[in-house]
Amino acid sequence: xxxxxxxxxxxxxxxxxxxxxxxxxxGRGIADATxxxxxxxxxxxxxxxxxxxxxxxxxxxxxxxxxxxxYQNNRYISxxxxxxxxxxxxxxxxxxxxxxxxxxxxxxxxxxxxxxxTQSQSKLRNLVRSITQALAGLPSVVxxxxxxxxxxxxxxxxxGIFGALALFPLMxxxxxxxxxxxxxxxxxxxxxxxxxxGAPNYRAFFQVILPAAKSGIxxxxxxxxxxxxxxxxxxxxxxxxxxxxxLNPFDGGVAxxxxxxxxxxxxxxxxxITRAWGASLVLLILVGILFITARLLTADKKKKKAKK
Amino acid sequence: MTNSPVAAELRSEDVSVWFGERQVxxxxxxxxxxxxxxxxxxxxxxxxxxxxxxxNRMHELIPSAGLAGSILLDGKDIYDPSVNPVDVxxxxxxxxxxxxxxxxxxxxxNVLSGLKLSGLRVDNKDxxxxxxxxxxxIWNEVKDRLGEPATALSGGQQQRLCIARSLAMNPKVLxxxxxxxxxxxxxxxxxEATIEELSESMTIVIVTHNMQQAQRVSxxxxxxxxxxxxxxxxxxxxxxxxxxxxxxxxxTNDYVNGHFG
Numbered sequence: 001x002x003x004x005x006x007x008x009x010x011x012x013x014x015x016x017x018x019x020x021x022x023x024x025x026x027g028r029g030i031a032d033a034t035x036x037x038x039x040x041x042x043x044x045x046x047x048x049x050x051x052x053x054x055x056x057x058x059x060x061x062x063x064x065x066x067x068x069x070x071y072q073n074n075r076y077i078s079x080x081x082x083x084x085x086x087x088x089x090x091x092x093x094x095x096x097x098x099x100x101x102x103x104x105x106x107x108x109x110x111x112x113x114x115x116x117x118t119q120s121q122s123k124l125r126n127l128v129r130s131i132t133q134a135l136a137g138l139p140s141v142v143x144x145x146x147x148x149x150x151x152x153x154x155x156x157x158x159x160g161i162f163g164a165l166a167l168f169p170l171m172x173x174x175x176x177x178x179x180x181x182x183x184x185x186x187x188x189x190x191x192x193x194x195x196x197x198g199a200p201n202y203r204a205f206f207q208v209i210l211p212a213a214k215s216g217i218x219x220x221x222x223x224x225x226x227x228x229x230x231x232x233x234x235x236x237x238x239x240x241x242x243x244x245x246x247l248n249p250f251d252g253g254v255a256x257x258x259x260x261x262x263x264x265x266x267x268x269x270x271x272x273i274t275r276a277w278g279a280s281l282v283l284l285i286l287v288g289i290l291f292i293t294a295r296l297l298t299a300d301k302k303k304k305k306a307k308k
Numbered sequence: 309m310t311n312s313p314v315a316a317e318l319r320s321e322d323v324s325v326w327f328g329e330r331q332v333x334x335x336x337x338x339x340x341x342x343x344x345x346x347x348x349x350x351x352x353x354x355x356x357x358x359x360x361x362x363x364n365r366m367h368e369l370i371p372s373a374g375l376a377g378s379i380l381l382d383g384k385d386i387y388d389p390s391v392n393p394v395d396v397x398x399x400x401x402x403x404x405x406x407x408x409x410x411x412x413x414x415x416x417x418n419v420l421s422g423l424k425l426s427g428l429r430v431d432n433k434d435x436x437x438x439x440x441x442x443x444x445x446i447w448n449e450v451k452d453r454l455g456e457p458a459t460a461l462s463g464g465q466q467q468r469l470c471i472a473r474s475l476a477m478n479p480k481v482l483x484x485x486x487x488x489x490x491x492x493x494x495x496x497x498x499x500e501a502t503i504e505e506l507s508e509s510m511t512i513v514i515v516t517h518n519m520q521q522a523q524r525v526s527x528x529x530x531x532x533x534x535x536x537x538x539x540x541x542x543x544x545x546x547x548x549x550x551x552x553x554x555x556x557x558x559x560t561n562d563y564v565n566g567h568f569g
Contacts, residue, residue: 121371189404190408192366192404192408193404193409194410194421194425195366196397196401196404196474197397197422197473197477198395198422199394199422200426203424203425203426204425207421208410208412208421208425211412
């Protein structure tokens with residue numbers, strides 16, 4: 001009995017004898033074990049960082065949370081007003097409104113770029129792709145500065161539309177890149193099948209290719225939204241703050257979550273700091289909803305593929 | 309649109325094909341007679357699939373593809389500048405090697421997709437749906453699940469659905485590019501039976517690597533061959549019986565008897 005057990009043990013290789021990690025690697029060698037250990041360690045570090053960020057936002061922001069914090073605006077509220085009054089309702093609306101305006105331009109244009117990159121045979125494709133990638137590296141504050149220069153050139157007042165304009169170039173490359181990948185995943189056979197049935201190119205695209213890439217394109221949209229929803233610098237430079245609710249993008253100030261956070265954290269009072277953390281929590285939840293939606297949609301797509 | 313299509317004669321005259329600078333086919337002259345099944349056989353890379361794609365102008369979708377010669381459908385050149393390739397492809401249908409039903413559509417919508425894609429109108433869609441599925445011998449298997457997604461079908465069923473999808477356009481000619489190479493023997497047999505029935509109402513050209521299949525389904529056979537560094541071409545063309553039984557060319561003899569390729 002004892003002998004059999006001894007024979008079965010894969011401990012004949014020297015590196016397996018003592019190291020627990022080596023046996024964790026399935027006896028495939030010290031290099032494997034080291035890499036696995038490193039990967040686990042790094043994953044733990046990343047996970048720990050994420051948790052600590054989440055924890056600090058939740059624990060600090062929870063104090064500000066209440067129904068009224070979500071729907072009231074900030075009129076007649078000062079930096080020292082008790083937390084029982086006022087909220088970020090106006091800032092949630094402002095953020096959604098500006099992001100929607102940016103999306104109205106970035107989505108069609110990003111989609112058009114993706115279509116151009118995947119469906120055409122043009123030699124300019126590489127140039128367009130490089131420019132789009134370069135745009136992805138554009139610092140958001142530069143985008144804000146650029147729009148600010150437009151504002152002063154026009155002699156205009158800062159307003160919501162300029163904030164949306166500053167968000168647009170930040171959103172565009174994300175939408176274009178993810179939509180391009182989604183369109184590229186559609187099998188070429190499908191296009192050939194459609195053309196073989198006598199479809200003109202545009203019908204093959206709208207009735208076969210686009211529906212097949214639908215969930216990927218929705219993902220592109222959501223990732224684009226997530227990219228800009230928390231942007232602060234371009235908004236600080238291009239919009240005026242507002243304590244009330246203002247949905248007119250062409251006139252007057254508008255509050256957004258990032259600028260609200262920036263404004264209240266800079267004030268430095270205990271209650272204003274709590275307000276800023278509360279707004280951070282709201283923003284985090286907003287981004288979380290976007291990412292979870294994106295994940296659910298892509299998971300759905302994979303399931304369909306596996307079925308096929 | 310009627311439900312009794314008219315088969316047509318398809319003829320290639322001096323067809324040569326290039327991809328960039330490289331010539332892959334030289335002077336192909338073949339006549340596909342109405343209501344006949346013609347098999348294109350030959351080793352891989354001899355240009356038979358490429359040739360098939362010139363027959364309904366799918367060839368020109370490949371960038372860098374070039375073509376000389378003409379393809380006549382009932383005497384009219386389908387490459388004439390006045391002819392719209394979209395019209396050609398509606399009259400000359402194609403079934404591909406891998407079943408490729410549209411994954412976002414139901415079985416019903418797949419069959420009728422050609423109408424929507426080409427902007428055609430038809431009075432009785434349900435009748436067309438049923439006839440097309442019956443002609444592709446898949447009606448009984450799918451009649452109770454027409455609303456299900458096409459991807460829920462097995463590979464063989466998907467391929468017959470693709471055939472039904474082509475038939476719904478009432479083509480005069482049906483081109484099939486190794487339609488059974490991804491299927492099991494049972495599905496293959498069913499598709500071969502379908503091909504035989506379809507030949508009563510249309511002209512069929514089928515590319516196949518399967519010698520037995522060529523002998524089972526075709527009336528005529530063309531043997532394609534490309535020698536090293538030379539463009540491919542037709543070595544022998546005749547009745548299937550003759551090409552397999554008494555090949556005139558020695559290379560045909562070697563190929564059909566399995567000595568190479």
